[in-house]
Amino acid sequence: MRxxxxxxxxxxxxxxxxxxxxxxxxxxxxxxxxxGTVKAMSPDELKEIGTEIILxxxxxxxxxxxxxxxxxxxxxxxxxxxxxxxxTDSGGFQVYSLSALRKIEDNGVYFRSHLDGSLHxxxxxxxxxxxxxxxxDIAMVLDDCTPYPSTYEYAMDxxxxxxKWAEHCRKLKTDKQAIFGIVQGSFYEILREKCxxxxxxxxxxxxxxxxxxxxxxxxxxxxIINFTAPLLPxxxxxxxxxxxxxxxxxxxxxxxxxxxxxxMPTRNAxxxxxxTSQGRISIKREEFKADSNPLDPxxxxxxxxxxxxxxxxxxxxxxxxxxxxxxTIHNLYFYLKFFRNMRESILEKRFSEFFAKWxxxxx
Amino acid sequence: MRxxxxxxxxxxxxxxxxxxxxxxxxxxxxxxxxxGTVKAMSPDELKEIGTEIILxxxxxxxxxxxxxxxxxxxxxxxxxxxxxxxxTDSGGFQVYSLSALRKIEDNGVYFRSHLDGSLHxxxxxxxxxxxxxxxxDIAMVLDDCTPYPSTYEYAMDxxxxxxKWAEHCRKLKTDKQAIFGIVQGSFYEILREKCxxxxxxxxxxxxxxxxxxxxxxxxxxxxIINFTAPLLPxxxxxxxxxxxxxxxxxxxxxxxxxxxxxxMPTRNAxxxxxxTSQGRISIKREEFKADSNPLDPxxxxxxxxxxxxxxxxxxxxxxxxxxxxxxTIHNLYFYLKFFRNMRESILEKRFSEFFAKWxxxxx
Numbered sequence: 001m002r003x004x005x006x007x008x009x010x011x012x013x014x015x016x017x018x019x020x021x022x023x024x025x026x027x028x029x030x031x032x033x034x035x036g037t038v039k040a041m042s043p044d045e046l047k048e049i050g051t052e053i054i055l056x057x058x059x060x061x062x063x064x065x066x067x068x069x070x071x072x073x074x075x076x077x078x079x080x081x082x083x084x085x086x087x088t089d090s091g092g093f094q095v096y097s098l099s100a101l102r103k104i105e106d107n108g109v110y111f112r113s114h115l116d117g118s119l120h121x122x123x124x125x126x127x128x129x130x131x132x133x134x135x136x137d138i139a140m141v142l143d144d145c146t147p148y149p150s151t152y153e154y155a156m157d158x159x160x161x162x163x164k165w166a167e168h169c170r171k172l173k174t175d176k177q178a179i180f181g182i183v184q185g186s187f188y189e190i191l192r193e194k195c196x197x198x199x200x201x202x203x204x205x206x207x208x209x210x211x212x213x214x215x216x217x218x219x220x221x222x223x224i225i226n227f228t229a230p231l232l233p234x235x236x237x238x239x240x241x242x243x244x245x246x247x248x249x250x251x252x253x254x255x256x257x258x259x260x261x262x263x264m265p266t267r268n269a270x271x272x273x274x275x276t277s278q279g280r281i282s283i284k285r286e287e288f289k290a291d292s293n294p295l296d297p298x299x300x301x302x303x304x305x306x307x308x309x310x311x312x313x314x315x316x317x318x319x320x321x322x323x324x325x326x327x328t329i330h331n332l333y334f335y336l337k338f339f340r341n342m343r344e345s346i347l348e349k350r351f352s353e354f355f356a357k358w359x360x361x362x363x
Numbered sequence: 364m365r366x367x368x369x370x371x372x373x374x375x376x377x378x379x380x381x382x383x384x385x386x387x388x389x390x391x392x393x394x395x396x397x398x399g400t401v402k403a404m405s406p407d408e409l410k411e412i413g414t415e416i417i418l419x420x421x422x423x424x425x426x427x428x429x430x431x432x433x434x435x436x437x438x439x440x441x442x443x444x445x446x447x448x449x450x451t452d453s454g455g456f457q458v459y460s461l462s463a464l465r466k467i468e469d470n471g472v473y474f475r476s477h478l479d480g481s482l483h484x485x486x487x488x489x490x491x492x493x494x495x496x497x498x499x500d501i502a503m504v505l506d507d508c509t510p511y512p513s514t515y516e517y518a519m520d521x522x523x524x525x526x527k528w529a530e531h532c533r534k535l536k537t538d539k540q541a542i543f544g545i546v547q548g549s550f551y552e553i554l555r556e557k558c559x560x561x562x563x564x565x566x567x568x569x570x571x572x573x574x575x576x577x578x579x580x581x582x583x584x585x586x587i588i589n590f591t592a593p594l595l596p597x598x599x600x601x602x603x604x605x606x607x608x609x610x611x612x613x614x615x616x617x618x619x620x621x622x623x624x625x626x627m628p629t630r631n632a633x634x635x636x637x638x639t640s641q642g643r644i645s646i647k648r649e650e651f652k653a654d655s656n657p658l659d660p661x662x663x664x665x666x667x668x669x670x671x672x673x674x675x676x677x678x679x680x681x682x683x684x685x686x687x688x689x690x691t692i693h694n695l696y697f698y699l700k701f702f703r704n705m706r707e708s709i710l711e712k713r714f715s716e717f718f719a720k721w722x723x724x725x726x
Contacts, residue, residue, distance in 0.1 A: 042685065043669075079673075290432050292436050307444060
């Protein structure tokens with residue numbers, strides 16, 4: 001994997017990641033394909049709207065269908081018929097957020113499946129084994145996501161565990177996959193800095209910031225984003241994990257982050273909340289009943305080119321599968337176009353203008 | 364609308380219907396697009412698999428979103444982004460099968476919506492008004508679907524009502540739509556014959572047989588199919604309503620029917636039952652867990668070209684939207700290919716061979 005920053009506009013960066021499965025222009029948004037499919041979308045549709053990379057969830061795929069089955073069937077790319085880059089998370093965050101029981105030990109974490117309550121163990125070795133079976137292009141180290149709020153002492157222990165696991169994962173990296181480290185340290189600047197230094201000493205292909213959006217006030221999240229970004233190595237991709245609210249994305253790109261993932265555009269689509277150039281709308285509203293206009297007159301997506309708000313409202317109220325499809329196409333198209341335009345604004349040194357135009361529309 | 368029988372092979376017919384929105388080769392299968400979408404499919408996908416005509420449900424579209432809204436939005440074709448022919452049923456069968464209360468009077472039927480219990484009235488005038496608003500290419504007369512079992516007296520009354528309504532509907536036909544009559548008469552040959560004669564005297568663009576598959580033994584259904592088919596006018600399309608089990612289709616094509624509709628391929632797909640050249644399979648079976656083969660090695664559909672049974676099983680068990688999409692594409696492709704091959708066998712005067720090959724595989 002190669003990475004290059006092409007231009008900066010103050011702290012904002014426009015770059016490009018090269019993998020043997022294709023390039024990823026940054027800032028990049030990665031649609032989430034939790035269990036081997038970006039919900040409601042086909043791979044062809046993902047390509048048509050310009051998706052360059054997707055995210056797969058190690059925790060989910062390990063539990064179902066199981067990474068060994070995916071390996072037998074040729075790896076995650078072949079399994080799901082997606083030949084462009086895939087980044088897999090390490091499962092750390094899902095164990096933290098989804099599993100009923102969670103018992104953290106020095107060499108890993110015991111947890112119960114959210115599907116059937118069965119007991120499992122995830123450590124650095126297992127996390128790397130799973131991601132190797134999946135065959136993702138970018139693997140993430142196993143990290144210990146620190147709960148919010150945590151005392152300084154707890155957060156430090158947790159952060160030290162993340163470093164130890166990162167070191168272990170790094171040793172297991174193969175030539176076939178790039179590997180990113182994950183900065184933890186809760187909302188303590190000093191811990192974030194220590195973690196980051198240790199990870200840089202180990203040496204990774206990219207650096208992620210985790211442990212945000214875990215219940216903290218937004219100001220605390222922005223504080224850590226703004227504190228951490230400039231400390232991250234300049235010549236490696238910077239990935240802000242799980243953040244995808246476009247307001248937050250603008251803040252983070254301004255601070256110097258390059259990669260993002262979030263279920264927001266896909267989940268909102270299925271719930272009928274749609275992003276437009278005029279702000280968000282709820283498609284179920286009565287006023288759209290006989291509205292012959294497209295969702296967003298400024299949008300050129302398949303949905304906006306072919307369907308009226310009246311039809312989309314009807315499909316949504318009727319709980320039709322096509323409703324989830326058309327809404328997801330639109331929201332992901334909106335996101336990817338937003339990212340492309342944002343990148344262009346950085347290349348043309350007018351990111352502050354882009355920021356000013358959108359910061360109110362997406363809040 | 365023009366119709367021509369190109370070849371017959373004994374009673375089986377290969378023909379073509381010409382409408383100003385495109386041609387329909389017969390025997391034809393019409394995927395069911397109940398409320399303005401063939402469930403899980405996009406119009407592009409329907410075209411890609413060779414769909415020439417779809418069916419829309421007057422009852423459903425009247426209740427939701429309402430035919431006046433669809434008319435405001437440019438008619439059903441524009442509403443759902445489908446520019447090929449559409450046949451709409453008249454609502455008679457849905458009132459019979461779906462609505463809670465049903466009170467039949469001479470000039471129509473009172474019923475309660477299956478959605479919210481609200482009271483509605485459907486008569487010949489209303490049925491034609493709705494179908495005119497929808498702008499379908501082929502409208503169906505309002506018929507009175509006779510319950511099974513019914514006494515001879517009840518069935519005759521019901522059949523006479525169907526004739527009266529058919530006459531009324533025929534008078535309201537516009538130049539923009541073709542209109543088909545519907546033969547009722549329960550399981551009494553003499554009533555079927557009387558009804559048919561009366562309808563032919565009124566004169567329609569095509570003739571349908573309704574009131575079958577309402578709970579009767581299969582032999583009774585086949586008896587009426589075989590009795591009615593040869594009596595129907597030779598120079599008009601013959602439509603067997605709501606029948607789509609391929610075993611039944613083979614029997615009916617052999618008897619001389621040209622058009623079919625059924626939710627079976629789409630509904631089965633969503634339930635994980637898939638049609639293959641080797642018979643039906645349930646995709647959830649354990650044996651497919653790590654199976655790298657396509658669903659049906661003889662199939663060239665998008666699903667079979669790109670996905671393994673192992674992946675399809677995983678998607679189905681995970682209740683993913685893509686599961687319903689890929690399964691529906693496959694089942695509809697299978698159906699449409701089955702119909703194309705069946706038509707070819709008639710054109711080449713080897714339908715009996717086709718019949719013999721498939722009759723056991725589809726039963």
